[in-house]
Amino acid sequence: MAPDLGNTQKWMQAVILHPGSDRQAVDSAEARKLVPPSRFPRLIRPSRTLDSFDRIGIYRGMYLARLQEALEADYPGLRHFLGRKRFSDLVRGYVDRYPSQSYTLNRLGDGLPEFIRSSPGIVRKDFLYELARFELLMSRLFDAEESPVLTPEAIAAVPPECWETARLKPVAALSVQALRYPVGAYLEAVRQGNPKPATRRKNHWAVVYRRQFALRWLDLSRPGYRLLHALVNGVPLGEALSGVLRGGRHSVGEVQLFSWFRGWVTEGLFQAIELEDPA
Amino acid sequence: MGRNRWNLPDLGFGIGLRTVHYSYILANHPPIDWFEILSENYMDTGGRPLYVLDQVAERYPVVLHGVSMSVGSTDPLNLGYLKKLKALADRTRAHWVSDHLCWTGVSGINVHDLLPMPYTDESLRYTIERVKAVSEILERPLVLENPSTYLEFGTSTWSEVDFLSTLAREADCGILLDVNNVYVSCFNHGLDPEAFIDRVPADRVVQYHLAGHTHKGTHILDTHSDHVIDEVWSLYRRSCRRTGGVATLLEWDENIPSFEVVHAEALKARRYRGLPGPDHQRAYGT
Structure with a gap:
């Protein structure tokens, strides 16, 4: 020593x-x-x-x-909303409480959403918390492992009787989100130079993913969210579909389901179809 | 082959791989000798940075340069970090791995700065053992850079250059001689940069760094934000006469211009090393 x-x-x-x-x-x-x-x-x-x-x-x-x-x-939306002085104050408070413990600055902001949520006196805290969570998610998806993408050949190779119990494996850089504020649209507006994007509360659903190394998001309907959420969490296709088909006032028809599925496959949201072991 | 202690190759004239140049490099495969990458930017990603790095490493020689090894810190070595660093070096077939003679934090905290060492017998003995341990883990010699510094400890009993030279000899590590940092630190501490250059053991120098800086009047900041100044070029020429010239890297990290401008700045080094050139016109046909 x-x-x-x-x-x-x-x-x-x-x-x-x-x-x-x-x-x-x-x-x-x-x-x-x-x-x-x-x-x-x-x-x-x-x-x-x-x-x-x-x-x-x-x-x-x-x-x-x-x-x-x-x-x-890492947080351009937060910086835009708060302005230079308030963002600087937020950073000072954050790093005072949580100094970096990683060898990389890429992990510095990992605790910022929770810091916002738990700090008193932050105006528009709910919106800022969700915006920060969304920006952190984007950073994580940016660095997620690259996955192969499900091919039409792989889909065609599934025997019809196996679809009921098949599971769809999502790509690593993907997350399905239920959101209370239009944070994706907010970030897009900031990127395009819109000085005052909308921040009013609006429940909505989206899938955030990376395709060809570019981060994207796709708005989902509520039943679309339920279905995709179930699929990416490993629920067998038949069970996930029946949940949406029996969805009460949010139920959807088979044509709509087929359209979603085709769109999601085209967007490269899945990497493989896992079939149940016959044994 | 180079004249350094390990016969590590003279890779020529390279630049740091930076995000803003990714698309240009992938599309044009520019005629550059080699790239240096910032290790930490590629250690925890499976996304585009790693994809680009794999493409670059397929086509160009690569060297790893880190900022978080914290070899002078009294915290334990971060073995997880070193393991990832070695894996990255293996993946890219890096010619060598470098970091700085500095510490970046203690008590589990990272300040993310290259903090100066007190140049004492105690810290020299301590750092020698740490460098030996790192070299063993990486299974390759470590190359250490002289950082830019903005303060001096009153407890120091060694000059920076003698501390670095003794460390390199005793721990059997290489030196990445950052000529701009020599200029910056010597200005900030009122020292003679030529005397510094002349005392560096030539057979330990594996690589040079060149960069621009920001003069604040009372002190100089190492910002990598501009062209290399004439005085730094002169120091580079002076050092090359002693080492015979080794792999040379131009750093540009703020207000980064186009790839061609950065590369052209790197190629100016040929002239100061006494080689024909600059080769920028030949490289780009302009």
């Missing part, structure tokens, strides 16, 4: 992470325990042009700027 080196590193990290001014950071309780403020000018040498506070301040400034840049890239 290297106690002095470790002490110095813990001190420097405590100063960098402290949310106050450079002087407050050096004078904070955590930093004081490791290096008394009186020792600070000897520990960090001044340069010809900068004093010790200025020099450690460079690292402190870069810390927040770097994390903010990373979260802006």
Whole structure:
């Protein structure tokens, strides 16, 4: 072990992470325990042009700027809705409570939706929580494993008597979502430069997926959502279909079912058909 | 073959693989010698970045360059990270793996910055053992870069260049000499960059980095946001005379221009190394 080196590193990290001014950071309780403020000018040498506070301040400034840049890239919708100042405040609060513990900045924002949900005083919290959850989902699907796509030949090879118990395996980069706000449309509008996209509550359903490395989403009807949700969760085709066909006022006809299925296969939502083992 | 201690090859003149150039590279297969990739950007993805990397590695030599090994940290080595890094190096048939002489966090936290080491006997001994351990896990020599630094510890008893040189010799690792970082750190600390360049053990230098920076008046930030300045080119030429020239990489990470502009900047290095060129006109027929 290297106690002095470790002490110095813990001190420097405590100063960098402290949310106050450079002087407050050096004078904070955590930093004081490791290096008394009186020792600070000897520990960090001044340069010809900068004093010790200025020099450690460079690292402190870069810390927040770097994390903010990373979260802006992952949460462009959130950044657009909140504006520069409120987004910056959100990031500061978030990284103070949840400093990065990963070697990659790609995982930095994993806890941001829950942070929004659990933080008091956030205006339009329900909308922002769902928007953040949706943007996190997009990031995860972006990095999901690439899957093969179900081919017409594979479909044609299924014996008719096997369809009832067959299971459709979705591609890895796919998620079926029931949403309370038009967050997909919001993100699309932001991307297209629309300054004021709609944010009113509107229950809707969608499948978010990646095709040829591009993220897309497809709006679903309520029964369409129920069917696709069942299928991607491994429910056999016959059981999933009967659930929709017996769906009360939301029931649909066979023509509609066939149309959905064809559309979903064309969009590459499935990678394989798993048949029940005859044994 | 190169003149370095391991006879690692001189790969020529490359640039960092960046997202904004993916489509151009896949569509045009530009005549560039090699690519350096940021390791962490490809370690946890099965999406487009990995697909592009596989295509690039099929056609070009690749070197891995990381920012999160934290070899100087007093936290335990992250074995999961190193395992993934080795797998990526194997997948891309990387010629070598590099990171920085720095630490990035302690107590399980990552600050995501290349934080400076106090250059003491204690940290030298400690880092030597860590580098040896990493090299063993990666089953290849580790190559370490001198980072840009913005402060100096009053506890340091070594100069940065002597610390790095001794570390390279004792831990048997290579040096990625970032010439821009030499310039930046020496400016920030009031040191002589030529003296730094002249003290680097030539047989340990496996690779060069070149980049632009941002001069703030009182200090310089290593931003990789512009063309390489003349003073840095001069230092590069000075070092090449000592090493004979090794694989050279141009970094551009902010306000990234077109692939051709970045490549043209990299090819300027030929002239400073005393080779015919620049070859940009020949490469693109312009």
